[in-house]
Amino acid sequence: MTSRLIELRAGVLSKNDHLAAALRERFQGAGLLALNLVSGPGTGKTALLERTMGALIAGGSRPAALVGDLATDNDARRLARSGAPVRQIETGGLCHLEAQLVEGQLAAAGWALEQLDYLFIENVGNLVCPASYDLGEGLRVALVSAAEGEDKPLKYPAMFSSADAAVITKLDLAEPCELDLMLMRRNLHQVRPGITILETSARTGAGMGPWLAWLAEQRARASVRAGRET
Amino acid sequence: MTSRLIELRAGVLSKNDHLAAALRERFQGAGLLALNLVSGPGTGKTALLERTMGALIAGGSRPAALVGDLATDNDARRLARSGAPVRQIETGGLCHLEAQLVEGQLAAAGWALEQLDYLFIENVGNLVCPASYDLGEGLRVALVSAAEGEDKPLKYPAMFSSADAAVITKLDLAEPCELDLMLMRRNLHQVRPGITILETSARTGAGMGPWLAWLAEQRARASVRAGRET
Numbered sequence: 001m002t003s004r005l006i007e008l009r010a011g012v013l014s015k016n017d018h019l020a021a022a023l024r025e026r027f028q029g030a031g032l033l034a035l036n037l038v039s040g041p042g043t044g045k046t047a048l049l050e051r052t053m054g055a056l057i058a059g060g061s062r063p064a065a066l067v068g069d070l071a072t073d074n075d076a077r078r079l080a081r082s083g084a085p086v087r088q089i090e091t092g093g094l095c096h097l098e099a100q101l102v103e104g105q106l107a108a109a110g111w112a113l114e115q116l117d118y119l120f121i122e123n124v125g126n127l128v129c130p131a132s133y134d135l136g137e138g139l140r141v142a143l144v145s146a147a148e149g150e151d152k153p154l155k156y157p158a159m160f161s162s163a164d165a166a167v168i169t170k171l172d173l174a175e176p177c178e179l180d181l182m183l184m185r186r187n188l189h190q191v192r193p194g195i196t197i198l199e200t201s202a203r204t205g206a207g208m209g210p211w212l213a214w215l216a217e218q219r220a221r222a223s224v225r226a227g228r229e230t
Numbered sequence: 231m232t233s234r235l236i237e238l239r240a241g242v243l244s245k246n247d248h249l250a251a252a253l254r255e256r257f258q259g260a261g262l263l264a265l266n267l268v269s270g271p272g273t274g275k276t277a278l279l280e281r282t283m284g285a286l287i288a289g290g291s292r293p294a295a296l297v298g299d300l301a302t303d304n305d306a307r308r309l310a311r312s313g314a315p316v317r318q319i320e321t322g323g324l325c326h327l328e329a330q331l332v333e334g335q336l337a338a339a340g341w342a343l344e345q346l347d348y349l350f351i352e353n354v355g356n357l358v359c360p361a362s363y364d365l366g367e368g369l370r371v372a373l374v375s376a377a378e379g380e381d382k383p384l385k386y387p388a389m390f391s392s393a394d395a396a397v398i399t400k401l402d403l404a405e406p407c408e409l410d411l412m413l414m415r416r417n418l419h420q421v422r423p424g425i426t427i428l429e430t431s432a433r434t435g436a437g438m439g440p441w442l443a444w445l446a447e448q449r450a451r452a453s454v455r456a457g458r459e460t
Binding site for chain 1: 234238270271272299300301302304323325354355356357358359374375377378379381382384385386387388400402403406407
């Protein structure tokens, strides 16, 4: 039973990888930077995105977002207030997003990808299962909050070792949580040597400058790649 | 492909349910209260258990714990300092505990169940997948921290609606997080009408009294049931 299950699961993952590769090609061709944001529940993905999308729009960029949740469309409604195009993906019981869901929502939305600069894909809050599913993103960003504890990178190594960058969120809680920030950084580097680490507070705005500068730099690289390929 | 996968998954769940039913019978027969503690990553299950097991031992009770994590045995080492018997279950990639893992660890540990009062099973930090797996527990307790936001019960309904009680942890962070405690309680009651809600801070000790009293009451009931059956 278990071996048949593993075999079938490998089939699902391989189908997902094919769809993800096609999405990646479309994103790259459009010069669009797609980011897959992964974290546990309540790490503050939506709060960071609210501030980020507001700042990007104010700076003349064109972001959009797809938001995954088991239930409710609260997050999409929060993000839509920025004025950017946003769609909620309600997964029902599914514990992660898959490339097929992303593709389906993009088709339903009818967005012209070449008229977007950033596509934020906010995954289901889960530090385990989303690690196995490529969504065609250009970059995977793993978030962990100051309130969750320094040990999380070591306890969820698949997620953090598959990420291109990490964001430590809720920096304003570092003091009340007695966070050992050096230890958190060290643990991130242990599972993913050399990983880019950004540190933000969506509440106070701390660290938003470096985060936005990093995004702009990554976007410029995606754009150069698109220019080379066309 | 998907329907075959669902069929096989149903088979795995049904096998799990059979094993869980056998475990439940053993726990009840021994007059042992088994609790399945579920939450997202970093909610503070281990910190609550550290305080709880210390207090139970000081009060003459006999607790034990099984601790599930994808990787590391940090949590088991933390809990073992209480002097209680503790075993770590490293799941590798598995995003949840299953009855088979619990049964295997109990066999390996060789604990005499009738000489224990409480068995705490700390699940993998994941608010989605553990909801589907019965571990034979007498009670399922879902934890959510003050730092995670009031919307979590609504966004992870399967987990909270399958729980017998909820614990709001890290109460000391309610103020810096501007938690709306009434809204959190209302959302818990919305997905699980009448659910018992306990509110604790493992840091300050707030709420530990009512939590320990609730545990003792549940333990007494388990003991009465065992007496009736033997």
